[in-house]
Amino acid sequence: MKDVLFASYDMEVGGVERSLINLLDHFDYTNHKVDLMLYRHQGDFMNDIYPKVNVLKEVSQYATFRMPVTEILNNRHYTIGLTRIYSKLQASLVGKVKGKQEIGYYQMQLMWKYAFPFLPKLKKHYDVAISYLWPHDFIAKKVTANQKIAWIHTDYSTIETDNKLDLKVWDKFDQIVAVSETCKEAFLKKYPQLKRKIIVIENINSPGFIREKAVEGHNKDHPMLSDKRFKLVTVARLSHAKGIDQAVKAFRLLKNRGYQNLVWYIVGYGGDEEIIRRLIEKNNLTDSFVLLGKKTNPYPYIQSADLYVQPSRYEGKAVTVTEAQILGKPILITNYQTAKSQIRDQVDGYITELSVEGIANGIEDLYNNHILRTSLAATCKNSDYSNTHELEKLYKIMNGMEPNFL
Secondary structure (H helix, E strand, O other): OEEEEEEEOOOOOOHHHHHHHHHHHOOOOOOEEEEEEEOOOOOOOHHHOOOOOEEOOOOOOHHHHHOOHHHHHHOOOHHHHHHHHHHHHHHHHHHHHHOOOOOHHHHHHHHHHHHHHHOOOOOOEEEEEEEOOOOOHHHHHHOEEEEEEEEEOOOOOOOOOOHHHHHHHHOOOOEEEEOOHHHHHHHHHHOHHHHHHEEEOOOOOOHHHHHHHHHHOOOOOOOOOOOOOEEEEEEOOOOHHHOHHHHHHHHHHHHHOOOOOEEEEEEOOOOOHHHHHHHHHHOOOOOOEEEEEOOOOOHHHHHOOOEEEEOOOOOOOOHHHHHHHHOOOOEEEEOOOOHHHHOOEOOOEEEEOOOHHHHHHHHHHHHHOHHHHHHHHHHHHOOOOOOHHHHHHHHHHHOOOOHHHO
């Protein structure tokens, strides 16, 4: 029986969190005892954690990582609060000098770097310790284990990080798991020296659960579900990476072209909500570009879509796209770096140019091509997206097999 530790931030509604829930649901508990370290015991998915998983007690210092600075200071973690402020200032300065819009990843690196001396170690020794969400400093430096594994969920060619700082952390890991082949390739362009450590394990899906929830949560009284217009649906965090701002502008283009029978529903929440709301108002789209907010069960909304759209700037492998495929929806995604690992263009989805005009053109093409939409949906309905066999790869590397031999 092996002692295994998983670590992540919290259980807020999100693709990474859902993929972790799915992984833990299908994990082998006959041969493994599993602890879960969540930096903060928060989020709607807390109640979905598999019963055999032992959730470790929350540690107040780690709980600060997704808190507002004012809350950190109110909880008397003054030093950590100051490191957060300093990290933000330094990252903002570097972002301005380098002309970078997306500095959040670099800021997180700095946050861990400066807060590190004030964070406690975990006392228990593990056979295997798995860091499920970057940055991986906690497992790298605050946990003792015979084997350490880090997961990557994003396209590293699109984000700004301090490579030297990152390599010091990556060097502490025995294996690195990427969620798609193109995610792996993008990572190795940035860190070619880590080639021998990396393996691809796809996000674990639960098709039965998704279909059950799509029916279970279907409420015909909800105005979105009973809307007779042609419904575009996106499930995503409201962030720069997910491209919802581009979606608003693309939708304005479509309206200008005369497509008045369209409505676009966004299921999700995030830090860019106010920016997006202002953009919706500026483009006079308040009655047709609708933010539905956080939903613990997004599947009835996906199920009711005439077209599922993922307008992302970058992805590792979008969990929600696979979920839309499982529900047999026609899907349009932008041509982000890892898009071709997500769908087969014009077979079980449609890839459009990654731009405002590209999104508008792709939607227009599919709106006017009922035969193609029907074909895409039929392919998805007739495909098997279950993949619990992917866990066998994890068990093999946990038992000493080298990633490059799998």
